[in-house]
Every structure is written in structure tokens, then in C-alpha cells.
Amino acid sequence: MKMIPPILATIIILSIVAIALYYSKVKSNNISELALWIQAIATVVLVLITGFYALETRQSRISQETGFNKYVVAMEAATKAQKEGFDRYVEELQKSRLSQQEGVEKYVKELQEARKQEVKPNIYGLFYWYDNLGKFFLVLKNVGFGPAFDVRATYSTIDDAGKEIKRTFECGMLNTDKEKANNTHFSSEHMRMKNLVKIEITYKDSFGQRFSNTYEHNLGKSANDPIPIEFADFRRKLENNFRTEDIRQWLQIFHKTLDDLQKDVKGIKEKIKP
Numbered sequence: 001m002k003m004i005p006p007i008l009a010t011i012i013i014l015s016i017v018a019i020a021l022y023y024s025k026v027k028s029n030n031i032s033e034l035a036l037w038i039q040a041i042a043t044v045v046l047v048l049i050t051g052f053y054a055l056e057t058r059q060s061r062i063s064q065e066t067g068f069n070k071y072v073v074a075m076e077a078a079t080k081a082q083k084e085g086f087d088r089y090v091e092e093l094q095k096s097r098l099s100q101q102e103g104v105e106k107y108v109k110e111l112q113e114a115r116k117q118e119v120k121p122n123i124y125g126l127f128y129w130y131d132n133l134g135k136f137f138l139v140l141k142n143v144g145f146g147p148a149f150d151v152r153a154t155y156s157t158i159d160d161a162g163k164e165i166k167r168t169f170e171c172g173m174l175n176t177d178k179e180k181a182n183n184t185h186f187s188s189e190h191m192r193m194k195n196l197v198k199i200e201i202t203y204k205d206s207f208g209q210r211f212s213n214t215y216e217h218n219l220g221k222s223a224n225d226p227i228p229i230e231f232a233d234f235r236r237k238l239e240n241n242f243r244t245e246d247i248r249q250w251l252q253i254f255h256k257t258l259d260d261l262q263k264d265v266k267g268i269k270e271k272i273k274p
Contacts, residue, residue, distance in 0.1 A: 119146030119206050123174065125153055125199040125215050127186065136186035136219060140201070142174045148203040149173050151180075157197040159190065174203070191220045 122144030127136045138155060142148050151174050156166040169182040186197075196216040204210050 116205065116207055116209065117145075120144050121146050121148035121174070121176070121203060121205055121211070123148055123151060123153075123201045123203050123211075123213060125155075125201050125213070127155075127184070127197065127217050127219060128181070129191075129219075134188050136184045136190070138169055138182045138184050138199075139179055140169070140171065140174060140181075141179045142176055145176060146206055147173055147175045148205065151201070151203040153199060153201045155184070155197055155199045157193070157195050159193055159195070186219055193219055 121142050124141050124143050126139050126141075128139050129136055138153065140151065140153055149172070151171040152168065153170075154166065154168045156164065158164055165185060167184065169180075171180050174180055196218055199215045199217065201213045201215075202210060203212075
């Protein structure tokens, strides 16, 4: 369509030239005939110009419609891209928030676990041989970092005669680096026992979490274990109890002996009566 204006200009120029040539050739004074030619040529030019602008208008409208359609498609594509981008942003934001929440929960959990480790108790059980009394004692020691609660220790074994020996010792609380000792039924005759003695210990920490430990001891080898640190106080109490018991038994034997002597003297007196 860009070539139409030059063509129209060429037609007009050629028309003017044709009229001039025709007029110079005929040199007619008939003005009406010349006007008719000019009107015919003007009509043709006007029709061409009208057609040109009609085509231009149609082409412009088609171009506008095409441009508008492209604009609508571009807007739809841009809207879709914006929506997809916003959806991705929301999804990433949700993932980020979820990741942050998981990170916080993980940090809190690790902090709690670290705190639990700082106050975690650990109860160790052993048998201590006290030569003066000729007996074994069960000793529980807290070698952990925090206090232990609801301590329960059960030792069990089968002696050489096939008899089961099982006892339970309970302690409400055992602090760090502290010991508790308890009397047992094991004496020197159990040093040669073939079976091991199993100690099962359960206890709780400050958070209420329950733990359990299991140990096995050979009483013959346990007689050589070092003296527990806090066993001295318990030993003095045991010795005082045993001394009191020995004195009580001695007094009972003494009174029984006196009673027997009195009975013997009374019998002798009855026999020697005249």
C-alpha cells in the first residue's frame, strides 16, 4: 500500500500532460469538451484516491485488530506469568516458613537433648565384700551428671544348690557422686558360686525419662573391688548394729546360763536333802 501515493501522483501528472498535449494538438476553442476531459480525469483520480483511502482504512483496521489481538494475547501471557510467578513466590514462602519452623523445632529439640545430657544420671551397681562382718553389700553409685529418682535395683542368681536368690533395693533419690549401700544375703560361702549375679537397675532423670542398666558380677572377684568412697559411714552403722546385736545375744546367753545354773543348783539341793 505504500506504493499507491506515488502511482496516484504519476497518474495525475500523466493526465495533466495528456490534456496539455491534446489541447496543443487540436487547439480547439471548445471549452466544454476540455472541461469534460478534465472532469473525467478528476473523477478517475478521485475514485482512485477514495479506493486508496478505503484500502488504507481497511488495512489500518486489520492492523489495529491484529495489534489488539497480539496485545490481548501478550496481556494474557503476562497475567499468566504473573500468576505463576506469584504462585511460585507463595510456594517458596510457604517452604521457607516451613523450613524455618522445622529449624526452630530442631533447634529446640537439640537444646532440650543437650540439657537432658547435662543432667543425665548414670547408676552403677556392684557388690562390696566387708571382711569384718563376712558379708557382701550391694552398693549403688551415681556416676552421671544429675540426680536420679525412683531408683530400683534388683539382683538375682541361682546358687550351686539350684536355689534362686533374688532381692530388690529401692531408693527415692540418689544425687551425683553419691552412694547407697544395702545388706545382702551373700556371705563367704557364695564367693565360690559358679553363676554370676545379675543386677538390674532402673531410675528416672529430672525430666521423668526412665533409664535402665544391667550388670553381672562374679562374687569371688568382687571381693577384691576397692572400698566405696561413702561406705565408711554405712559401715560404722552396721558395726554399731552388729555390736548391739552381739551384746544382746551375749546377755541372752548369759541369762540362759544363769537360769540353767540355778536349775542345776536347785536340783542338787533337792537331791542332798536328808
